[in-house]
Amino acid sequence: MGIEQQDPEAPLPLAGLRVIDISNVFSLPYAGGMLADLGAEVIKIEGPGRLDVSRGGAFSGVYPDNEPGDDPWNRTSTFNLLNRGKKSLALDLRRHEGREVLRDLIRVSDVLMENFTPRVMRGWELDYPHALKLNPNVIMVSCSGYGPHGPYSQYPAQATTQEATHGLAHVTGYRGEEPSKAGQSFVDFLATWALVMGTTLALRYRHRFGKGLWVDVAMYQLGCTMVADRILDWEANKRLGERIGNRHPWLAPQGCYVCAGDDQWCVVSAHDDAEWAALCGVIGHPELAQDARFASNSARMQNHDAIDPVIAAWTVGFSKTEAMERLQDAGVRAGAVFNARDMHLDPHAKARGLLETVQFPPEREIGKRSIIGRPWRLSKTPLHARGPGPMLGEHNREVLQDILGYDDARYAAMEQSGIVGTRPTHPRPVLRMSMDERVERGRLESWDPDYKERLGIED
């Protein structure tokens, strides 16, 4: 990669495109954020009475320095990561006048993204067939739990319950034990990738054939594709699979082993006889490479229980990163179990720059913060998160007047009647709990009061 130079003047791939993003929670907001990174003008629509749930509550993360401030809904960590670089229009779509604004906006936009339950847009006559009447070239991108048709289409859905239904929980859990929740809303992020894949495909379709199309992502279906190999095993061999914890389904040994320190771990995995021999060498037991009990992969699968304590007896003498480095230097697959602190401070992470620093405007009093960028780099087109998430309704006037050409009187009337706004009509209760208390109650493992110095983001 070093040979090719990035061109800071290179046009962004989606420059000049306008995206309407009526999104909530994780999947679609994050996809819209990525489109903003790629250069699109992304207008996020929320209702003054229906804020994105990442602006408060369980999914919102934390406020800067745990301070909610006067406008907590603009300050949550998760919201600002997901919705980076967007414009905010706070518009009441439950009222007819609000939907008229949306119709006007669809007429002058390239992409319409939404993740309502399928009946909502249909009920408002804003589903794809109707959107096409407003804008014959529009690309529509929808994300729902089960899709707009089929027996489960109207079932309520959320990642936590779907990860069971789409087959992930059946294979996730400690070995031989009950299924376990994966957590972290796993399927939402599959949806994020699928939504950006679908949108970029649709843009290429429009570029080549001059027409838009509708991308219809159902999270359940997408989740099921992640266990496609298990489904094929059932189809061909009537095998259901089992929960194997940290072991590998067909290679041995593999596991997560304890290291020196408090709650420090390193995973180790050997894929073949050569890696096994290298592993035996690193852990000071070269004789085990010749031991008949472990001489082949199938023998190691059979006698896995005998191998685990030998590896753990070695790892416990090293820090997790030292264990990883020693094993990897010998050609053995190994990985330290990194936490959020490591994710920021580990030298590889720092060198790669996955985390990007965004600067908030001074009046927001949030300073600089690092957020996840994108897990891929283009050698010639530099990409960056183009700013933090917008304040609620920050761009109401710009969207309605500059883009849609509404006059001052019309805009003032809409503000007056609450069709647009900049404050939530029903603010969520703010969770006030000190960082120490969060640790005591088990919500956090620990916290670093000096995290800003560590990250180099002091005011």
Add this chain to the structure above:
Amino acid sequence: MVLPAILDDLMVLDLSQGIAGPLCARLLGDYGADVIKLEPPGGECGRRMPPFFHEDPDPEKSLFFLLTNLNKRGITLDLAQPEGSEILRKLARTADVIVESFAPGYLASLGLDHATLAQDNPGLVMTSITPFGQTGPYRQYKGNEIVAYATSGIMAISGTTDREPLQHGGFPALYEAAMNGMLATNVALLTRDLNGFGQHVDVSIQEVVTSSLVINQPYYSFAGGVQGRRHPEGSSFGHITPCKDGYFVSQEGGSVTWDTIADFFGREELKEPRFADPAQRLVNGPAMDAIILDATKDRTMTEMFKTASEQFRMLFGIVQTPEDLAHCPQLDARSFYQEVEHQLIGRIRVPFRMWNMSAGAASCRRSSPLLGQHNAEVFAGFGYSEAEIGLLRDRGII
């Protein structure tokens, strides 16, 4: 009417092995690209991955290989031989995309890196999918599913505090990496459509998994908080719970009240403040668990899923097995499964369609190739005579 396919103007060379790279290349094929898979003469490692059809470990019968190599033609080529590299250089002159998963620097050592190949083909996009990316101190580290899980940050918050960190089952990191590889390739292609130049796309599997930690990561950069694993004790509401014939999981939220949830379980005592109040519920978790366990011990997964979702509008999931997914009416309604004809396996139904589109949707046009199945056809297409192909075969280059 033949619908146009979105990527049917593209030729893709797939040099990758394993799961993530091959699946990325397949996804390009699903949308119409002509994908040519190049394997070493002994076959790529993915051919040795279970599950196998009828559990026969024949490298032509790996179902994982079949899944990740649909919609491709297959050729063999030994890149380690100078003549093999020379042939690839020729193929790359007309290629639009190369997908590869070698250790960083390997292709450069053969003079086959993007910068070199782009001299003859400035529009070429090369997508590299590797465990830790092309740069940084760990770039030469080997990886796999669990290494990606550990180093990404997700494993530190999976499992319980009294046990070791726990990876998710299956190969989600590698599937997700494939999706990101395809996505980033699309972005590079859109850029090329604008200005004509191709570029090198660097996908790190570690970073793909980290990118799903949207609560965990900024918790640190906003307030210094580090999340850990959950405590094993306490309420199982929101965790997976056994019932008569399997397991279910229920979640508060959506449009339903706590009273509705209590009604679904048919237990009035759940409406008492010690359970109805979220703060008290945390303290009274074990008592609530006992009530719910008792209320569901004679109820089946399917009945509860239907009743909770249709009548009570609750967020409700059941732990479905691969067998359940194989018979799922919702997946049928979404045309999730497609049938292909494999030369040795015969007709087989594969889980295929990730999402739906009103036009240009993914199409399953051919099964995975046997090793070198399309050598004659593909090399002839590149202008090699039958005699030349025979010679290459005799010398072990193809």
